[in-house]
Amino acid sequence: MHDIEALFEAMRNAIPAGPVKIKEAVDSGKKVVGCYCAFTPYEVIRAAGAIPVSLCSTSDKPIAAGEEHLPRNLCPLIKSSYGFALTDTCPYFHFCDMVIGETTCDGKKKMYELLDRLRPTHVMQLPQTYFGVDALNVWQAEIESLARKLETALGVTITEDDLSREIKRRNEERRVMEDFYELSKLNPPLLSGQELHLVNEFFKISFGDPRALDMIRELRTKLQENWEAGERRVSAGKQRIVVTGCPTGKSLEKVFSAIEENGGVIVAFENCGGIKPNYEMVNEALPPYEALAVKYLGIPCSCMSPNPKRLDLLETLVDEYKANGVVDIILQACHTYNVESFLVRERITAQGGKGVSYISVETDYSQNDVEQLSTRMGAFMEMIA
Amino acid sequence: MFFKKNFQIGVDIGSTAAKAIVLDEDGAILYKAVIPTGWSSVGAAKELREDMERSGIDVTETRVVATGYGRVSVPYASKTVTEISCHAQGVFRLLGRDCTVVDIGGQDTKVISLSNGRVAGFLMNDKCAAGTGRFLEIMANTLAVDLLGLFALAERGGGVTISAMCAVFAESEVIGLIGSGRAKEDIAFAICESIVTRVAALCGKQGRGREFFLSGGLYESEYLRKRLSERLQAPVTTDPLARWAGALGAAILAGRLD
Numbered sequence A: 001m002h003d004i005e006a007l008f009e010a011m012r013n014a015i016p017a018g019p020v021k022i023k024e025a026v027d028s029g030k031k032v033v034g035c036y037c038a039f040t041p042y043e044v045i046r047a048a049g050a051i052p053v054s055l056c057s058t059s060d061k062p063i064a065a066g067e068e069h070l071p072r073n074l075c076p077l078i079k080s081s082y083g084f085a086l087t088d089t090c091p092y093f094h095f096c097d098m099v100i101g102e103t104t105c106d107g108k109k110k111m112y113e114l115l116d117r118l119r120p121t122h123v124m125q126l127p128q129t130y131f132g133v134d135a136l137n138v139w140q141a142e143i144e145s146l147a148r149k150l151e152t153a154l155g156v157t158i159t160e161d162d163l164s165r166e167i168k169r170r171n172e173e174r175r176v177m178e179d180f181y182e183l184s185k186l187n188p189p190l191l192s193g194q195e196l197h198l199v200n201e202f203f204k205i206s207f208g209d210p211r212a213l214d215m216i217r218e219l220r221t222k223l224q225e226n227w228e229a230g231e232r233r234v235s236a237g238k239q240r241i242v243v244t245g246c247p248t249g250k251s252l253e254k255v256f257s258a259i260e261e262n263g264g265v266i267v268a269f270e271n272c273g274g275i276k277p278n279y280e281m282v283n284e285a286l287p288p289y290e291a292l293a294v295k296y297l298g299i300p301c302s303c304m305s306p307n308p309k310r311l312d313l314l315e316t317l318v319d320e321y322k323a324n325g326v327v328d329i330i331l332q333a334c335h336t337y338n339v340e341s342f343l344v345r346e347r348i349t350a351q352g353g354k355g356v357s358y359i360s361v362e363t364d365y366s367q368n369d370v371e372q373l374s375t376r377m378g379a380f381m382e383m384i385a
Numbered sequence B: 001m002f003f004k005k006n007f008q009i010g011v012d013i014g015s016t017a018a019k020a021i022v023l024d025e026d027g028a029i030l031y032k033a034v035i036p037t038g039w040s041s042v043g044a045a046k047e048l049r050e051d052m053e054r055s056g057i058d059v060t061e062t063r064v065v066a067t068g069y070g071r072v073s074v075p076y077a078s079k080t081v082t083e084i085s086c087h088a089q090g091v092f093r094l095l096g097r098d099c100t101v102v103d104i105g106g107q108d109t110k111v112i113s114l115s116n117g118r119v120a121g122f123l124m125n126d127k128c129a130a131g132t133g134r135f136l137e138i139m140a141n142t143l144a145v146d147l148l149g150l151f152a153l154a155e156r157g158g159g160v161t162i163s164a165m166c167a168v169f170a171e172s173e174v175i176g177l178i179g180s181g182r183a184k185e186d187i188a189f190a191i192c193e194s195i196v197t198r199v200a201a202l203c204g205k206q207g208r209g210r211e212f213f214l215s216g217g218l219y220e221s222e223y224l225r226k227r228l229s230e231r232l233q234a235p236v237t238t239d240p241l242a243r244w245a246g247a248l249g250a251a252i253l254a255g256r257l258d
Helices: A003-025 A040-047 A076-087 A091-095 A108-117 A135-153 A160-185 A193-204 A212-227 A250-260 A288-297 A308-320 A335-353 A370-384 B041-054 B081-097 B131-142 B147-155 B168-180 B184-206 B223-231 B244-252
Strands: A031-035 A052-055 A096-103 A121-124 A239-245 A264-271 A325-331 A357-364 B008-013 B017-023 B029-036 B063-067 B100-104 B109-115 B116-126 B212-215
Touching: A003 A031, A003 A052, A003 A091, A003 A193, A003 A212, A031 A040, A031 A091, A031 A121, A040 A052, A040 A135, A040 A160, A040 A288, A076 B223, A096 A108, A096 B212, A108 A121, A108 B244, A121 A135, A135 A288, A160 A193, A160 A212, A160 A264, A160 A288, A160 B029, A160 B041, A193 A212, A193 A250, A193 A264, A193 B063, A212 B131, A239 A250, A239 A308, A250 A264, A250 A325, A250 A357, A250 A370, A308 A335, A308 B223, A325 A335, A325 A370, A357 A370, A370 B081, A370 B116, B008 B041, B008 B244, B017 B041, B017 B244, B029 B041, B063 B244, B081 B100, B081 B109, B081 B116, B081 B244, B100 B184, B100 B244, B109 B184, B116 B147, B131 B147, B131 B168, B131 B184, B147 B184, B147 B223, B168 B184, B184 B223, B212 B223, B212 B244
Parallel strands: A031 A052, A031 A096, A096 A121, A239 A264, A239 A325, A325 A357, B008 B063, B100 B212
Antiparallel strands: B008 B017, B017 B029, B100 B109, B109 B116
């Protein structure tokens, strides 16, 4: 049997060490570009020779500071992102040369106006639909102007060859994650949802390092070999849950443990940190800017209207991962996911007669609803069983 | 002394009141009790145990299921089950048919729809005291009456509304109304309407047009039931044992333990 714990431990330790890697890169003359959202085309930033990093946005700690400038009844993700920047407590923000934002929601686009004072912030105007050629043209133009902006800001030239190279590289990273997710299709899944989330978080701070990707591949192989040798990390008979909704992160691990401590196991994260931004590749046969526009505009975020792709994706995931239930996590004051939950419930519970159970939970980054979450998830599992 | 082996005990430690039910081998209620939970769930669970023992029921020899907000504080329970499943079981026993259960608890408000006696879906208020029993308690305190007194006042009032969004804002609105010299009856009316609106919205999400059952401690208020029924445009029934519905459900589930 392989020692799986040692690999998880290495990943767990790599996460707090992420800022050190970035500091070293900065010291060696590398440029760092801060990102918040799955819509940011990493390929363009990398083609500019810079490192895209995901900025801190999921802790309760800086929210009070964020609320000095922002209204209280705003989503915690926005308040946390801004609070981190304001208090200079996010090492990734500290080291980044510029920030890229997208007009994904009202709160974010207005927050970016304030953020620009703390660090140059380039906001991409994201269309609110993935239908029609007009939206696609707008988004392609936005990606092209991001490239021009990066060229000026970083003093580099981005060629189409650079882009094609980075597209291939990022696609490979997506495939590594896709292959890894397959492990949870088995019954019982090869790892718990909390472990799966750890791998997602590790991927987030891998910064395209081939050794990090190798670790994910190695973990996959070893989990499979242990499985074949009879190891079962997750006991049979758990309720198989697909998690969807707002972006996940450290502060939302309370929901994952509420699910997994009450008889459930998370088999897939549809969220931004999981399958949603990775299940479609960038088409390597298309001209690079067009290919990037098609891929990124097609991310089924609730900011898109209408957003049938998310419902289709969820339906596919429920089917492929043989889920018994869907848990929709809504951050307080995230209107788009909150409103969309009605349609998600409708589709998930009906699903052409093959419907499964659905629950939505509204929460924020504080930890004082842990008991309530446990009751909700407990009751949900009792209901499915 | 009872013959205990085939008894089933349900203990429901709510945030406001702690309840216990003991069923005999035929499923008949042998014993029931309700005490204030006070500041300690552990203390309330212990007090119920002592009272059961005084009545000749040996809890160590009996199958016990604990439920409610303080369900983990019942050391003599063989299993814990959430109050959602227990209320569903209990109400199905009391009513004998499917319905939508409304439980305005101290901590949470729950709306549970039953299908063939099982939970088909449920909703709870999220991380907020508005629309819960706690909200009513705070408001009753502000008006220096108890809960039933609040409803009695409300029945004679009218003409004022307050925000249904947030318990804290609502309280300051109430204080504003007191300051402006509004009659106590009118303020009580506004408080009740606020909770009825909030609860009806939760019910609406779970599907309208069927029979509702008011479970939990607030079943005693005829007025609340009447207003809910009017707002929901559907019958709202209850039962003298509604306060014990959670404990009863837990006791029934205890019968299914090995």
